[in-house]
Amino acid sequence: MRSRAFGLNLHADQAIPGLVDSAASPADVRIRLGSLPASLTGAECAAAVEPAWYVSPDSDPTGRPLLTVRASAGSGYYHFWYADGTRFAIDRTGSEVWAVWPAALTLADTATYLLGPVMGFVLRLRGRVCLHASAVAVGGAALALLGPAGAGKSTTAAAFARRGFPVLCDDIVALEESPNLFLVPPAYPQLRLWPASVNILYGDPEALPPLTPNWDKRGLDLRDAAGPFPDRALPLAAVYLLGERSPDADAPFVEAVKPAEALMALVAHTYTNYLLDRGRRAAEFETMGRLVAQVPVRRVVPHADASRLPLLCDVLLAATGVRDPWLLGSSIVYNLAAYGEMMKDQIRMAAYEAALRAVVRPGCVVADVGAGTGVMSFLACRLGAGRVYAIEPADAIEVARALAIANGFADRIVFLQDLSTRVTLPEPADIVVADLRGILPWFGHNIPSLIDARTRLLARGGTLIPQRDTLWLGVVQAPELYAHFTDGWDNNGLDLNVEPVKRLLFNNWVKAHAGPGQFVTEPQQVAVLDYATTDDVNLDAQTTTAVTRPGTAHGFNAWFDTVLTGTVGFSNGPSQPKLLYSQAFFPWPMPVNLQTGDRVTVRLRARLVGDEYVWNWDTTVVAGGATAATTTFRQSTFFGIPLSPAALRKGDASHTATLGQDGHIDHLILSLMDGQRTLADIARDVAARFAQRFPRWEDALSRVGELSRRYGP
Numbered sequence: 001m002r003s004r005a006f007g008l009n010l011h012a013d014q015a016i017p018g019l020v021d022s023a024a025s026p027a028d029v030r031i032r033l034g035s036l037p038a039s040l041t042g043a044e045c046a047a048a049v050e051p052a053w054y055v056s057p058d059s060d061p062t063g064r065p066l067l068t069v070r071a072s073a074g075s076g077y078y079h080f081w082y083a084d085g086t087r088f089a090i091d092r093t094g095s096e097v098w099a100v101w102p103a104a105l106t107l108a109d110t111a112t113y114l115l116g117p118v119m120g121f122v123l124r125l126r127g128r129v130c131l132h133a134s135a136v137a138v139g140g141a142a143l144a145l146l147g148p149a150g151a152g153k154s155t156t157a158a159a160f161a162r163r164g165f166p167v168l169c170d171d172i173v174a175l176e177e178s179p180n181l182f183l184v185p186p187a188y189p190q191l192r193l194w195p196a197s198v199n200i201l202y203g204d205p206e207a208l209p210p211l212t213p214n215w216d217k218r219g220l221d222l223r224d225a226a227g228p229f230p231d232r233a234l235p236l237a238a239v240y241l242l243g244e245r246s247p248d249a250d251a252p253f254v255e256a257v258k259p260a261e262a263l264m265a266l267v268a269h270t271y272t273n274y275l276l277d278r279g280r281r282a283a284e285f286e287t288m289g290r291l292v293a294q295v296p297v298r299r300v301v302p303h304a305d306a307s308r309l310p311l312l313c314d315v316l317l318a319a320t321g322v323r324d325p326w327l328l329g330s331s332i333v334y335n336l337a338a339y340g341e342m343m344k345d346q347i348r349m350a351a352y353e354a355a356l357r358a359v360v361r362p363g364c365v366v367a368d369v370g371a372g373t374g375v376m377s378f379l380a381c382r383l384g385a386g387r388v389y390a391i392e393p394a395d396a397i398e399v400a401r402a403l404a405i406a407n408g409f410a411d412r413i414v415f416l417q418d419l420s421t422r423v424t425l426p427e428p429a430d431i432v433v434a435d436l437r438g439i440l441p442w443f444g445h446n447i448p449s450l451i452d453a454r455t456r457l458l459a460r461g462g463t464l465i466p467q468r469d470t471l472w473l474g475v476v477q478a479p480e481l482y483a484h485f486t487d488g489w490d491n492n493g494l495d496l497n498v499e500p501v502k503r504l505l506f507n508n509w510v511k512a513h514a515g516p517g518q519f520v521t522e523p524q525q526v527a528v529l530d531y532a533t534t535d536d537v538n539l540d541a542q543t544t545t546a547v548t549r550p551g552t553a554h555g556f557n558a559w560f561d562t563v564l565t566g567t568v569g570f571s572n573g574p575s576q577p578k579l580l581y582s583q584a585f586f587p588w589p590m591p592v593n594l595q596t597g598d599r600v601t602v603r604l605r606a607r608l609v610g611d612e613y614v615w616n617w618d619t620t621v622v623a624g625g626a627t628a629a630t631t632t633f634r635q636s637t638f639f640g641i642p643l644s645p646a647a648l649r650k651g652d653a654s655h656t657a658t659l660g661q662d663g664h665i666d667h668l669i670l671s672l673m674d675g676q677r678t679l680a681d682i683a684r685d686v687a688a689r690f691a692q693r694f695p696r697w698e699d700a701l702s703r704v705g706e707l708s709r710r711y712g713p
Contacts (some may be wrong), residue, residue, distance in 0.1 A: 084105060129177075366429060431464075540604075553591065601621075
């Protein structure tokens with residue numbers, strides 16, 4: 001068996017429960033099951049080893065230590081003895097592992113040791129620092145949950161998996177260090193959970209199968225729980241120290257941790273640190289110091305009530321700056337890993353490169369609107385552009401600058417950190433290129449920005465990329481997608497009326513791909529967005545489609561095809577390869593049984609309000625022989641936001657507004673920004689005025705700096 005786990009290629013002479021076959025080659029670690037090296041077998045074994053190097057403080061009912069580790073005197077092996085008779089040998093380079101076990105046990109029992117402490121020690125021998133943590137993939141990065149046994153690492157990770165977030169690893173986070181970056185490689189697609197945790201998550205302690213016939217823990221197959229198991233390492237975005245559960249009404253909550261405290265917590269919770277010699281322990285301490293300097297470390301205090309586990313996930317997502325993908329709707333969080341995913345979408349990138357190749361001429365001027373990390377700008381330079389204006393409001397533009405220098409394009413790119421609608425170029429652009437869409441083109445300020453760029457930045461007769469997007473939709477059978485809206489509320493064993501929550505849930509749409517076999521109608525063209533001529537930032541379109549095969553429908557999926565220039569483009573349609581954009585699933589409040597010949601009419605509207613769109617979807621179903629509607633739904637993302645009456649009153653035109661304490665703080669800060677005072681001077685004044693909020697002036701400095709960045713020129 002060949003497999004890849006923890007960033008290592010593992011070659012074993014038998015299939016190991018928990019691992020999956022892959023083309024991993026060449027071998028980093030060879031595993032031999034059912035045998036030990038000759039020097040550690042038979043009567044020679046007792047004489048060939050030194051006194052115990054490590055003895056577990058815990059014992060089995062007969063008084064035998066649960067684990068004893070010895071180092072052989074001359075053969076160069078570490079020898080793991082478990083109380084149940086399972087034995088492992090590991091060579092001193094962490095390249096070879098042997099295992100034997102008693103007849104009463106199984107290979108599955110042995111795998112629980114192999115993929116835990118044994119593999120953890122192998123990683124340490126190979127110079128890798130490991131955290132005693134689980135890790136979840138969020139927004140293209142890794143979030144680590146760290147703590148001792150019983151802290152809830154695996155249970156919290158499983159809760160994330162139930163919400164669609166891939167789990168990278170359970171119990172062991174094997175770090176890979178790069179300059180200014182720590183990466184978390186995926187381990188193997190299995191979570192180990194005690195029955196009590198299974199009961200919390202699924203309402204039945206028997207809902208998951210046992211890992212082995214001889215152990216109570218249950219196994220969650222992560223390939224079934226949260227889509228494809230990650231196949232690459234992700235950058236570590238944050239580490240959360242799982243604190244003691246609290247009955248406090250404010251729990252769960254996240255709190256700051258001082259760097260020194262964070263360092264000591266990390267060092268205390270590295271994996272198998274009890275097996276390290278002094279040199280490795282010192283090297284580990286230095287690595288943890290670098291991690292604290294580069295990655296946010298915070299403490300999270302869960303609530304003692306297990307029913308608040310979903311809220312714990314919400315709190316962690318909010319603290320990390322990521323929104324739940326099942327409630328994502330019209331917002332996307334970009335970070336460096338997400339930019340990498342955009343570049344990795346080969347169909348998208350090949351189309352944009354082909355479009356630029358068709359129109360870029362030597363010496364031409366290109367405006368890259370929403371440049372991000374600069375990939376479109378670099379393509380334009382490579383194709384011969386004389387000057388490129390890379391326009392990007394976010395700090396990702398600093399990455400673009402560095403990449404431009406590294407790739408020899410810096411002399412031809414002018415970087416402008418601002419919104420394109422606030423930028424005036426010194427010359428008109430022959431080409432404006434942009435990809436500001438979200439899942440659908442009606443996203444953020446995509447359309448207003450392109451209208452403005454076409455009007456102000458593009459030369460007469462110039463080329464705008466993209467040229468046109470076409471919106472399509474089709475009615476779908478999607479029980480699994482639908483379950484993500486309802487399962488946690490319907491199947492929790494609490495016997496509560498949750499209809500008020502469902503009214504909120506079903507007024508949101510989500511990113512979700514549907515294949516051709518899920519559609520009960522043919523795709524219908526809904527609208528065409530011609531960027532060369534449109535002045536309308538909103539959408540109001542209607543289509544009627546006939547049911548072509550019977551089935552229980554759960555809503556409809558919408559997607560777009562694009563023409564970038566000429567004949568160059570791509571599609572997110574159901575019969576096409578899945579792209580980064582995917583599709584949008586608009587659920588209905590209840591499933592509808594449809595028969596061939598039934599007619600479904602959908603009116604889809606999107607209105608830009610502030611920085612986001614409010615979506616409305618009205619659905620009417622008319623049975624085959626009927627003349628009047630048999631089913632009617634009216635839905636809107638406006639009704640998917642839980643707003644209190646007090647919050648609504650504060651936005652009413654008749655409301656008389658006053659400032660709260662935060663308003664007074666910000667008002668004072670802004671009034672002191674007179675071009676004379678330093679930020680430190682302002683922070684001292686703010687701390688003196690609001691001493692209870694800011695015991696030290698340094699505590700106010702971050703608030704002052706945030707407003708300086710937001711409102712400064």
